[in-house]
Amino acid sequence: xxxxxxxxxxxxxxxxxxxxxxxxxxxxxxxxxxxxxxxxxxxxxxxxxxxxxxxxxxxxxxxxxxxxxxxxxxxxxxxxxxxxxxxxxxxxxxxxxxxxxxxxxxxxxxxxxxxxxxxxxxxxxxxxxxxxxxxxxxxxxxxxxxxxxxxxxxxxxxxxxxxxxxxxxxxxxxxxxxxxxxxxxxxxxxxxxxxxxxxxxxxxxxxxxxxxxxxxxxxxxxxxxxxxxxxxxxxxxxxxxxxxxxxxxxxxxxxxxxxxxxxxxxxxxxxxxxxxxxxxxxxxxxxxxxxxxxxxxxxxxxxxxxxxxxxxxxxxxxxxxxxxxxxxxxxxxxx
Amino acid sequence: xxxxxxxxxxxxxxxxxxxxxxxxxxxxxxxxxxxxxxxxxxxxxxxxxxxxxxxxxxxxxxxxxxxxxxxxxxxxxxxxxx
Numbered sequence: 568x569x570x571x572x573x574x575x576x577x578x579x580x581x582x583x584x585x586x587x588x589x590x591x592x593x594x595x596x597x598x599x600x601x602x603x604x605x606x607x608x609x610x611x612x613x614x615x616x617x618x619x620x621x622x623x624x625x626x627x628x629x630x631x632x633x634x635x636x637x638x639x640x641x642x643x644x645x646x647x648x649x650x651x652x653x654x655x656x657x658x659x660x661x662x663x664x665x666x667x668x669x670x671x672x673x674x675x676x677x678x679x680x681x682x683x684x685x686x687x688x689x690x691x692x693x694x695x696x697x698x699x700x701x702x703x704x705x706x707x708x709x710x711x712x713x714x715x716x717x718x719x720x721x722x723x724x725x726x727x728x729x730x731x732x733x734x735x736x737x738x739x740x741x742x743x744x745x746x747x748x749x750x751x752x753x754x755x756x757x758x759x760x761x762x763x764x765x766x767x768x769x770x771x772x773x774x775x776x777x778x779x780x781x782x783x784x785x786x787x788x789x790x791x792x793x794x795x796x797x798x799x800x801x802x803x804x805x806x807x808x809x810x811x812x813x814x815x816x817x818x819x820x821x822x823x824x825x826x827x828x829x830x831x832x833x834x835x836x837x838x839x840x841x842x843x844x845x846x847x848x849x850x851x852x853x854x855x856x857x858x859x860x861x862x863x864x865x866x867x868x869x870x871x872x873x874x875x876x877x878x879x880x881x882x883x884x885x886x887x888x889x890x891x892x893x894x895x896x897x898x899x900x901x902x
Numbered sequence: 903x904x905x906x907x908x909x910x911x912x913x914x915x916x917x918x919x920x921x922x923x924x925x926x927x928x929x930x931x932x933x934x935x936x937x938x939x940x941x942x943x944x945x946x947x948x949x950x951x952x953x954x955x956x957x958x959x960x961x962x963x964x965x966x967x968x969x970x971x972x973x974x975x976x977x978x979x980x981x982x983x984x
Contacts, residue, residue: 614942791963792944793944800947
């Protein structure tokens with residue numbers, strides 16, 4: 568008997584971001600509020616990070632609540648309903664259940680069941696990883712409308728006495744719906760990892776270590792700030808440039824640069840290394856939102872759109888980078 | 903190509919001046935990056951990275967804490983070039 572010929576899926580010729588949404592923790596936390604335990608000051612924190620305030624969620628709000636709020640906005644902005652979503656990708660490092668995935672619970676809340684749903688762990692690069700996957704899913708025919716969410720309640724993962732990263736962190740969620748398009752709306756994703764530098768930024772200890780030695784206490788985030796700064800500020804612009812090249816555009820043809828909001832000093836140095844013309848608007852949401860890991864790029868993008876600094880149809884270069892080490896960048900047409 | 907220590911000092915002073923706005927003639931071998939020139943840890947990493955590119959040497963991240971004075975950095979770069 569001859570083997571029958573299988574049908575393989577084919578998808579849309581192009582994809583783009585159809586809508587975007589944002590949710591920030593409702594509490595404004597000032598530098599003075601957190602300076603005491605790290606023996607610091609508002610001036611020192613602003614000078615080192617560019618952060619004036621950060622947004623943190625209340626005790627009764629979890630990462631899925633933030634996700635849902637951002638996702639509902641993104642779905643509405645795309646002119647769709649939950650039922651139109653057939654894949655949900657949630658990027659988070661602060662959903663504290665090993666299984667099931669938060670994405671499945673979120674899909675149900677949004678009325679997207681039976682959408683395919685899974686979480687990804689790519690830290691601060693997670694949103695760009697998700698956009699890269701969504702682009703591939705839509706163009707392969709695996710899904711028609713993909714909801715990508717970067718969501719974090721980083722305040723669950725901080726040590727108030729830690730001077731390396733905790734004081735930077737905020738809570739929020741950003742979401743985007745990716746779907747078919749009659750023009751190319753998402754450039755090639757340049758992505759990668761370097762696990763040899765896994766210790767540069769990440770969790771102080773694992774869950775099994777905590778189980779075996781409860782005295783270790785709740786794990787929190789730590790980083791080797793100088794090492795991470797050097798990698799982010801000087802290596803990541805090379806990845807961003809590759810994303811521009813792969814998309815076939817030059818720096819003077821884009822309207823916005825939206826890097827992960829890690830630290831204003833990193834953002835400034837990246838912009839310098841990329842030789843961006845003054846006409847390119849730079850996402851600087853970190854100043855009053857803080858570093859929200861995987862949520863930071865869509866939050867900054869949404870803000871630029873809301874404030875009218877950019878408009879629908881403009882080109883934005885976005886790049887996420889963080890614990891892994893991992894990174895991902897692409898040029899997108901703004902919705 | 904190896905540079906003389908004088909050339910390294912002059913090149914380093916330009917990098918420090920560009921990063922901090924300090925005049926190049928204030929960047930002297932005996933000056934401490936932190937205590938005298940008021941250079942913070944992130945600016946130090948910027949200076950180190952730009953020095954690596956300018957002098958075509960590798961300065962490992964772990965080594966940066968040992969570069970207390972401008973002279974320490976000049977010596978390290980000179981040795982790395984040798």
